[in-house]
Amino acid sequence: MTDISGSTEETILKVAREVFMQHGYDGTSMQMIADAAGINKSLLHYYYRSKEKLFAQIFSHVFRQFVPHLGEVFLSEMPLEQKIRVFTERYIDVFIQHPLIPIFVMQELSKNPQHLADLIRDAGLNPEIVKSRLQETLEKEDVMLKDPRQFMVNLLGLCIFPFAARPLIQRMLFDNDEVAYDAFLQQRKNEVAEFIINAIRKQ
Amino acid sequence: MTDISGSTEETILKVAREVFMQHGYDGTSMQMIADAAGINKSLLHYYYRSKEKLFAQIFSHVFRQFVPHLGEVFLSEMPLEQKIRVFTERYIDVFIQHPLIPIFVMQELSKNPQHLADLIRDAGLNPEIVKSRLQETLEKEDVMLKDPRQFMVNLLGLCIFPFAARPLIQRMLFDNDEVAYDAFLQQRKNEVAEFIINAIRKQ
DNA sequence: AATCGGTTAAACCAAACGGTTAAATTATCT
DNA sequence: AGATAATTTAACCGTTTGGTTTAACCGATT
Numbered sequence: 001m002t003d004i005s006g007s008t009e010e011t012i013l014k015v016a017r018e019v020f021m022q023h024g025y026d027g028t029s030m031q032m033i034a035d036a037a038g039i040n041k042s043l044l045h046y047y048y049r050s051k052e053k054l055f056a057q058i059f060s061h062v063f064r065q066f067v068p069h070l071g072e073v074f075l076s077e078m079p080l081e082q083k084i085r086v087f088t089e090r091y092i093d094v095f096i097q098h099p100l101i102p103i104f105v106m107q108e109l110s111k112n113p114q115h116l117a118d119l120i121r122d123a124g125l126n127p128e129i130v131k132s133r134l135q136e137t138l139e140k141e142d143v144m145l146k147d148p149r150q151f152m153v154n155l156l157g158l159c160i161f162p163f164a165a166r167p168l169i170q171r172m173l174f175d176n177d178e179v180a181y182d183a184f185l186q187q188r189k190n191e192v193a194e195f196i197i198n199a200i201r202k203q
Numbered sequence: 204m205t206d207i208s209g210s211t212e213e214t215i216l217k218v219a220r221e222v223f224m225q226h227g228y229d230g231t232s233m234q235m236i237a238d239a240a241g242i243n244k245s246l247l248h249y250y251y252r253s254k255e256k257l258f259a260q261i262f263s264h265v266f267r268q269f270v271p272h273l274g275e276v277f278l279s280e281m282p283l284e285q286k287i288r289v290f291t292e293r294y295i296d297v298f299i300q301h302p303l304i305p306i307f308v309m310q311e312l313s314k315n316p317q318h319l320a321d322l323i324r325d326a327g328l329n330p331e332i333v334k335s336r337l338q339e340t341l342e343k344e345d346v347m348l349k350d351p352r353q354f355m356v357n358l359l360g361l362c363i364f365p366f367a368a369r370p371l372i373q374r375m376l377f378d379n380d381e382v383a384y385d386a387f388l389q390q391r392k393n394e395v396a397e398f399i400i401n402a403i404r405k406q
Numbered sequence: 407a408a409t410c411g412g413t414t415a416a417a418c419c420a421a422a423c424g425g426t427t428a429a430a431t432t433a434t435c436t
Numbered sequence: 437a438g439a440t441a442a443t444t445t446a447a448c449c450g451t452t453t454g455g456t457t458t459a460a461c462c463g464a465t466t
Contacts, residue, residue: 008442026229027314030424040444042426051424100313106367107310110303111230113370120375127375144401149376149387150394156372157364162356164309164367167316169359172323172330173352184352191353198347199402211412233454243414245456254454407466414461423452431444436437 009047012037017058021100024107025055059108060119066094066101067123071130080141081197088159088193095163096185102164143200151200158192212250215240220261224303227310228258262311263322269297269304270326274333283344288396291362295392298366299385305367346403354403361395 015037020028030051034041048054073087095101109116120127134148145151162169162185170181218240223231233254237244251257276290298304312319323330337351348354365372365388373384 023314024227024229024310026227029422031422041424042445043443045425046443049425103309103313106306106371107227109368109370110306111226113374116370116374125375131376145398147394150391150398152376153365153372153391154361154395154398156368157360158357160368161360161364165312165359165363167312167319168309169356171316171319172328173334173355188353188356191350192357195348195353195357195402198404199398201401201406203404203406232452234452244454245415246413248455249412252455409466410464412462412464415459417457419454419456421453424450426449427447429445429447431442433440433442435440 008037008039008043012039012044012047012054013058016054017062020055020058021062021104024104025111056115059105060122062098062101062105063119064123065098066091066105067120067125069094071125074130074134074137080137080143083137084155084196085193087155088196089189091159092185092189092192095160096182099163099166102160106164138200142202144202145200154199155192155196158188158195162188211240211242211246215242215247215250215257216261216264219257220265223258223261224265224307227307228314259318262308263325265301265304265308266322267326268301269294269308270323270328272297274328277333277337277340283340283346284400286340287358287399290358291396291399292392294362295388295395298363299388302366302369305363309367345405347405348403357402358399361391361398365391 012033016033019033019036023032030041030044033054034044044054048057069087069090073083073090076083078086131148131152134151135146138146138148138151145154166181170176170178174181174184215236219236222236222239226235233244233247236257237247247257251260272290272293276286276293279286281289334351334355337354338349341349341351341354348357369384373379373381377384377387
């Protein structure tokens with residue numbers, strides 16, 4: 001038994017989440033999950049009828065864990081600079097606590113983008129509204145970068161990439177020193193915000 | 204037969220590369236590759252003794268295809284601004300031509316980072332030298348950003364992220380319009396360079 | 407005509423896969 | 437005590453996996 005607290009049903013969900021995130025859908029077998037949870041394979045099907053159903057539930061939950069921040073921050077009434085600072089701080093913190101999310105989500109979405117529309121809707125995010133509100137802001141504050149989509153991709157890329165490419169970057173630039181890389185990620189919460197604010201400031 | 208030009212041995216390599224990149228190691232079976240190449244499964248083992256060996260060869264080749272650019276540009280004698288412009292242009296072009304590389308490499312490296320040191324060495328890249336040379340440049344040109352590692356991650360993230368997260372971004376910000384997203388990627392070759400140059404300019 | 411490498415077909419292997427079933431056991435609650 | 441739910445055990449299903457083997461076939465070379 002990996003976990004004694006919480007019901008078995010929840011334990012399965014928690015353990016399956018870890019296994020799926022580390023090995024992906026294809027790389028995970030029901031037996032692996034059962035072993036990791038210290039239970040029998042039959043019990044997995046007893047609670048969640050199939051591998052696909054179990055995975056769908058987990059993926060949807062992971063998705064909801066990081067998508068909504070986008071709307072929350074950029075629909076608020078802060079000035080642009082503050083939005084940038086708050087967002088990078090919050091977003092990078094989410095990934096520091098759940099470092100496997102980026103690569104997991106991108107990996108599975110690239111193989112299986114069909115249900116993406118549903119996932120976004122279920123996460124309670126309306127990209128159109130966020131986009132148009134962001135565009136207003138960019139025009140009102142008279143910054144360098146006018147295209148809200150380029151802005152968004154820059155912001156997300158700077159936050160997410162160091163987690164998705166961690167093995168490569170950590171080896172190439174940090175001599176595989178995990179502690180140093182963790183510190184580097186902490187630094188980035190300020191670094192990214194300042195970088196973006198500088199980049200879009202007119203002069 | 205998918206391809207009539209070139210030897211069967213090369214055809215296998217080419218086809219296997221596509222299949223592996225699209226479905227990942229775990230998501231690919233030898234039968235899938237044989238079918239895609241229009242040959243018999245036995246022939247795969249005739250040329251490449253095992254799935255692992257075939258994959259290793261392909262992965263190493265893909266790796267060599269995008270890593271060396273880093274050194275080539277940043278060890279050259281251009282001024283920093285030009286390095287940034289040349290690099291973003293070249294790097295984004297590589298991924299426009301091979302859009303599956305980023306997610307494929309990050310996915311497989313996250314599951315299997317053991318041989319990464321060998322891969323980097325075989326690609327003929329010495330990260331230490333690149334890093335120290337870049338640091339000199341950043342100091343000499345007196346820019347805002349002094350840490351070559353933050354600079355590198357920013358640069359790579361801005362170039363690579365829109366390819367790795369394409370399904371998500373395309374759906375969220377482009378209403379799933381592929382043509383529009385392709386145009387967006389072309390735009391980024393300039394956009395990213397100007398963004399970075401602005402961000403590190405002192406004022 | 408004989409040889410040789412490339413190629414196919416088909417059968418086969420042991421192992422693992424997702425999934426099901428039935429029965430027994432244990433724990434929980436009324 | 438009896439009923440109900442959770443859990444285990446183990447066997448089983450059909451399918452697929454990576455991989456091997458054997459025999460035959462084909463086209464070109466010698």
